[in-house]
Each structure stands twice: as structure tokens, then as C-alpha cells.
Amino acid sequence: MVAAALAAPETQAGTALVIRDVSHEFDLHGRALPVLDRISLRTEPGEFVALLGPSGCGKSTLLRLVAGLEAPRAGRILVDGAPIAGPDPSRVVVFQDPTLYPWRTVWKNAALGLEARGTVRSQRDRVSEALEMVGLSGFARAYPHQLSGGMAQRAALARALVNDPSLLLLDEPLGKLDSMTRITMQAEIVRLWQRSGFSALLVTHDVEEALLMASRVVVLSDRPAQIKAIVPVDLAYPRHRGDPRLAELRREVLGLLGLEANW
Amino acid sequence: MFSAKQLQPAEAANQSISDEPLRPAAEPRVWTVGLLAAAAWLAAAALTDRWPDADDWERTGLLAELMAAIGVGLLLAAAAGGLFGARLTRLRRIGPWLIALAIVLAGWEVATAKLQLLPRPFFAPPQGLLEVFTDDWARLGDSVLHSLILLIGGYVIGAAAGFTTGVLIGWSSAAGYWVHPVLRLVGPLPATAWLPLAFFAFPTSGSASTFLVALATAFPVTVLTWSGVAGVNRAYYDVARTMGAGQRFLVLKVAIPAAMPSVFVGLFMGLGASFSVLVVAEMMGVKAGLGWYLQWAQGWAAYGNMYAALLVMALMCSGLITLLFRLRDRLLSWQKGLVQW
Numbered sequence: 036m037v038a039a040a041l042a043a044p045e046t047q048a049g050t051a052l053v054i055r056d057v058s059h060e061f062d063l064h065g066r067a068l069p070v071l072d073r074i075s076l077r078t079e080p081g082e083f084v085a086l087l088g089p090s091g092c093g094k095s096t097l098l099r100l101v102a103g104l105e106a107p108r109a110g111r112i113l114v115d116g117a118p119i120a121g122p123d124p125s126r127v128v129v130f131q132d133p134t135l136y137p138w139r140t141v142w143k144n145a146a147l148g149l150e151a152r153g154t155v156r157s158q159r160d161r162v163s164e165a166l167e168m169v170g171l172s173g174f175a176r177a178y179p180h181q182l183s184g185g186m187a188q189r190a191a192l193a194r195a196l197v198n199d200p201s202l203l204l205l206d207e208p209l210g211k212l213d214s215m216t217r218i219t220m221q222a223e224i225v226r227l228w229q230r231s232g233f234s235a236l237l238v239t240h241d242v243e244e245a246l247l248m249a250s251r252v253v254v255l256s257d258r259p260a261q262i263k264a265i266v267p268v269d270l271a272y273p274r275h276r277g278d279p280r281l282a283e284l285r286r287e288v289l290g291l292l293g294l295e296a297n298w
Numbered sequence: 299m300f301s302a303k304q305l306q307p308a309e310a311a312n313q314s315i316s317d318e319p320l321r322p323a324a325e326p327r328v329w330t331v332g333l334l335a336a337a338a339w340l341a342a343a344a345l346t347d348r349w350p351d352a353d354d355w356e357r358t359g360l361l362a363e364l365m366a367a368i369g370v371g372l373l374l375a376a377a378a379g380g381l382f383g384a385r386l387t388r389l390r391r392i393g394p395w396l397i398a399l400a401i402v403l404a405g406w407e408v409a410t411a412k413l414q415l416l417p418r419p420f421f422a423p424p425q426g427l428l429e430v431f432t433d434d435w436a437r438l439g440d441s442v443l444h445s446l447i448l449l450i451g452g453y454v455i456g457a458a459a460g461f462t463t464g465v466l467i468g469w470s471s472a473a474g475y476w477v478h479p480v481l482r483l484v485g486p487l488p489a490t491a492w493l494p495l496a497f498f499a500f501p502t503s504g505s506a507s508t509f510l511v512a513l514a515t516a517f518p519v520t521v522l523t524w525s526g527v528a529g530v531n532r533a534y535y536d537v538a539r540t541m542g543a544g545q546r547f548l549v550l551k552v553a554i555p556a557a558m559p560s561v562f563v564g565l566f567m568g569l570g571a572s573f574s575v576l577v578v579a580e581m582m583g584v585k586a587g588l589g590w591y592l593q594w595a596q597g598w599a600a601y602g603n604m605y606a607a608l609l610v611m612a613l614m615c616s617g618l619i620t621l622l623f624r625l626r627d628r629l630l631s632w633q634k635g636l637v638q639w
Contacts, residue, residue, distance in 0.1 A: 102540055124542040134533045138555045138632045148541035150551070178632045198541055 049081035049234030050114050050125070050202040052101065057110030058259075059096055069259040070096050073110070076253060076262065083228055083235045085245035088255030089292065094238045097260070098206050101236060102128045114202065124148055127195040131207040133187035135179040141190050142166065142175040148198040165193040168227060185216035189223075196227065203228070205237040209244065221247055225272055242288050246281055247274050254291045264291050329386075331393035332376030338400035339369030346407055346425075352414045357425040357432060364428075365403070372396065419601050426602035427609070434603060437591070442610060444586035448504070449576050449618075452511025456572070457565060460516035464523025464564070468557070469549055481520060489514035489575045497583050507579035514575040518567035526560025527553050559633060562626045569622060573615050588614070 059071040070093035078084050086094045100107050103122040112119050114126065127148070135144045146162045149155040155162075166172050169189040179187055188208060195203060205224070209217045225248050228235050239245050245252045252266045266288055270280055289295055343365035351358055375389055403424055409415045411423035430438065467474040467481075489510050500506035534552050543552070580589025588611045595603035 104536055104539065122540045122542070124540070126540065128536070128540050130533060130537070132533065134531070134537050136534065136552070136555070138558070138630075147538065147543075151538055151541050151543035151547050180632070194537075194541075 048201070049079075049232060051080045051116075052076070052078045052202065052234065052236070053111075053113040053116075054097075054101070055111045055113070057097070057100065057107045057112060059093070059100060059105075059107050059109075060259075071100075071107070072259040072261045074260065074262060076265075078234060078236070078251075081232055081234055082251065083225075083237070083249045085237045085239055085249035085252045086255060087239060087242065087245045087252050087288065087292075088260060089257055090240055092255050092258050093260035094240075094255055095206050098128065098204050098236065098238050101202075102126055102204050104128075124152065124198040125200055126202045126204060127198050127200040128204040128206055129188075129191050129195050129208040131210045133179070133184075133191040135182075135187055135190055135194075137179050140176050140178055141171060141182070141193075144179070144190055145193045145197055147194055161197050161199075162193075165197045166190075168196060169193045169223070183216075184212050185220065188212060188220065192224070192227075196231070200233050202234045202236065205235060205239075207238055207240070209241075210239075217244075222273065224248065229272065242285055242292075243276065243281075246284050246288065247276070252288060254288060266291075329376040329390060329393070331397070332372055332390070335393055335396040335400065336369045336372035336376055338397050338404075339365050339372060342400045342404040342407070343369055345404055346411075349408075349412050351411045351423075353411070353418075355411055355423060355425045355429070357428045358411065360432070361407075361425040361428050365400075419599055422602035422605055427606045430603050430606035434606075438603075438607065438610060441586065441588045441591040441607070442614060444584070445576060445580065445588045445611075445614070448507055448580070448584065448587060449511060449572060452508040452576075453515050453569065453572050455508065456512030456515030457519050457568060459512065460519030460564065460568065461523050461561065463516070464520045464561075465527055465549070465554065465557075467520075468524040468527025469553060481517075485517040485521065489517075489571070490578050493578065493582060503583040503585075507576075507584050510575050510579050511572045514571040515568035518571060519561070519564040522564030522567070523557060523561045526557030526564075529560070530556040558630060562622075562630065565622060565626075566619070569619060577611075 054074055054076040057071055057074045058069070060067045060069045062068070074097060076084075086097060088094045096105075099105050101112060101119070103119045103126065135141075136147070139147075142162060143150075145165055146155050146159075149158050149161065163172070163175070166175055169192050171186065171189055171193060174182065174186065174190075179190070182190065192208070208224075209220055212220065221244060224235075235249075237245065237249060246268055250268055252268060254263045254266060255261065256263050266284065268284060270278065274281065286295070343362045346358060346365060347362035375386060407424055410421050411425060463477060463481075467477045492510060492513060496506040496510055497503060500509060530553050534556060535548055538548055538552050576587070577589035577592070580587035581593045584590060588607055591607045592604055592611075595601070595607060
């Protein structure tokens, strides 16, 4: 059983996501603070979609709703036609902070999902595989405090990939990294996405990052977030920062965000 | 790594120039501080032995012999250089302390046994303490054993109870609702205040004392475990939950390990509190243990015995704290910047 499961690579097609009229609000000192305003979005299996918006607009909240960490106040979210009931390992989040457990080695951090579901014994190879995919094989026994910011985020990525997600939720995963590490990891995430075939939903406030990585960019307004526009990025991978078409798209998106004058 | 030749003392290494860069340490070959320490101890020994006591003390000879033995040992260590390797480096670090110790001991000896400057019987000379260890070691050892049994029994029960309560109220708001007010009211009460009640409520003075030690331990352990669990980064739970973790996993594999640094602070505070309760319980109730020994010694005006028991108690408490630090260093090796005990 186990051998057979390992032999057949799980080239799971990504998830189709339907967000229908979702609104959400926070309670702030007894007052309702609206964060999402009737968001509707449909993604195809295997698509890489970026949610782009100003800081604090509510895009991370939308991601938490899709992850099932919170339930929306209004509207429905369907994954492959079924409503979301709660968190599920098929929809794993990579957060802005790596949030590795400091008391676990890199290997044990990556094995977290398997351990939580009690399958770590039979699937040890998956952990090593995932660490290899993100280039951390040599650091399996290191503790998080011994890693650089980029390495820690790679470890968090490996921890997510071990679960073989059909929808990878990326919540500004590169937001706190230095610019050089960022550039490398943008390319790496795209490469992993192309190789594994999962769907990806990336939250970011970096226009260039969204355009470099995603096949469609959803531009959100200030809080409460509404969808301003959906910009398809009709460029083949790997993309290049100097591409004139990318510059054109960037101008268009910055215009949508009201930043055209500052370009 | 090093050949026998390289580890040999100065002479051997000097024979060949090629050995020089490989010598492990750049420390001077003759340990000057060690020689001074040896001289101090030998001088203290001579003083103790040659200068007649003002009164009859049985163990003056033995004291002088012990001092001389330490002096000779230091002399050997100082002269033999690298022969002892790493162990000698540790000895080197305490060199100044060894000198100070010899001076203090000699001063104590002069002020008490030789000149009787300090009022007797409150101030016993060093040989008075030595006499306790040579003549009364059985009773002293028995007291240590009783103290340890009582302390460890109560401490383990208290720590376990405190830890469980702390996790429970940190995790479940229902448990917090009921336990928190009780903890707030009863927790700050010194455990010794329960003493009269405990001694008639429990069938034996031993079980009453165990309860008191456990009570003293449990309060800080509960509070710090609770605050540790309550203070766990929420994002740790989010991560585990998105990967399919259940409640059990969240408590055992996320909340508890994340709270461990705080739990250990509670364990230290609990250990300190348990020492003081132990002594009081032994003085008031149980007719055994170091607390009882102290009081018995005072009753007989045997001040030498009292100092000896205090010394033993200090060593015992310090040893237990060290043990707890070692345990923490092992379990929390993933932490940075741990305090060195």
C-alpha cells in the first residue's frame, strides 16, 4: 500500500475556488469594522492568482477565510464545489512570518502536518523530499534560531508542501525578506508551482511581485476591500523584470491603485 | 587529535620546534596563581599545626593535614603543567578563589582556635566543624536523607499538580473561570500559614509536611505554566490547525512545548519556596531532617553542628538548583541565551 502510494506521484490537479459575495467585518471595541465588501472571484484549477492591494485592506483576511481559519459573515466560499467547513491540509497557508516552532528542528517542523495527522512514520520520505525541493536538505537538524530569514521561510514552504496541498495560500510570504532573497524565492515558488500543479493564491502589496508570479492579478481597493479590477498577465514563465509588457502592466495596475503619478 | 608528545609538559614540547605551533594553549607553562594558592594552603596548614590551640580541639591535626594535602595537590597541578589537560583549565579559573579561601580559613582559625577573639560557643573553629563531619556523620547523613525524601516527594507532587492546573486554566476558559478566583485568594497565602491546620488534618506529620512542600511548590508552577500557555503565539495554533491538527495535538505538541521556558521559571521559584517550607516543617513537626538537626544542635548549644548542617544544607539546595538548570539546559537547548548557573 505504502510503496504503491509513494511510487505513483500525486500530481493532483489544483483546486477550483469560488468566492461568492463574501463580506466580512471585525469587532473593534464593540463597533463593527467592515473589511471585505461583496467579494466575488472564481479561479481555475492550477491557476496562480495574486490578491494585490494596499496595506490593511483586508486581503489577508480573505486568505484566512479561504483557509477556513475564520468563517465569513456573509457569502459563500466553495472549494471544488463544496463549502468550506474549517481548516484542511489540502489548503495550507504560508504566513508572512515563518512561524516555525523554535523547539523543533527544521526536519521536525517540516513534518508537522504529517505528525498532526499521524502519518509521519509511513511518509518520512516526503519530509526529506520537501526539504530537498526548497534546498534545505543540509539543515534538517538545525534549529530555527540558526537559520537566516530566507532559510526560515523556505523551511515554512517545505512544511506546507509536505501536505501536498491542492491550494497553496501564500500570505505575503516574502514580505519580510531582503530584496535579493526575495528575487530568488519568487522564481523558486513559481518553479514549485509549475512542477507540482497546485493552485496558488498569493496575497501581496508588491505590484512587481504579483505581476512576476501570477497568471491573474486581482486588484483590491482600500478597506473595506472591493475588487477594482482583475488583470490577466499574458506572459510566459520565466518572466523578466525588464520585459516592456511587464512595465506596461505595472503602469496599468499602479494606475488602478491610484499611484500613477508616483510611477 | 594531539599526539602524546604535544600533550606533554614544557620540556618535551621544547625538544622539537615543529611542535610549537600545535600546542593547544598559549597559557604560561608554570601556573603562578596555582603556586601562590599552594603556598597559601601550606602556610595555613603550618599555622594550624604549629601554633598551639588556646583550648583542646580534637581535630586540629586532621585539619592541618587536609590543608597540607590541598596545598600539595595544587603544587603538583601548578608544576605539572599540561599533564591534566582540560581539567586543569577549570582549576586555573578558580585559582584566585583558592587563595582567598586559604586566607579566610587561616583568619578564621586564628580568630577562634588560636586567639579566641570571638565569643564561645557561638563561634566554632574550622576543626570544630570538621569534628562534626568525622564524629556525627551518621546522624547528619540520616538528616540529609530524610530532608531529601520529604523535599523531593512534596516537590514532585506539587510540580505535577501545578503544571496540570496551569495547563488546564491556560487552555480552557471554563476551568479558568472556576479555578482562577480560588488561585487568587489562596495562592499568595504562605504555605507555612497552613502549618497548624495541616498537622491536625493529616494523619502523620510526614504527610502533612509533604502537603505543605507540595503547596509551596504548586503556586508558582501553576501561575507560570498558566501564563506560559496563555502567552503562546496564536500563529502557532493557526499553522497547526491548517495542517489538520486536533485539540490534543494543539495542547500536547504546541501549547506545552511553547510554554516550557515559562514553566521552568515556575519550577525554580517553586523549588526555592519548597526549601523554606521544608526547614520550617522539619523544625515544627517532623522529628527528622536538616531543619530538625539545626534546631537540635541549637538546643544543645552545639554551634559547630549547626554550622556544619548549614553548610550541608547550602550544598544540598545549590545542588538541586544546579540539577534543575541542567535539566532545563537539556530540554530547552533550542533556546538562545540561557542564563548560566
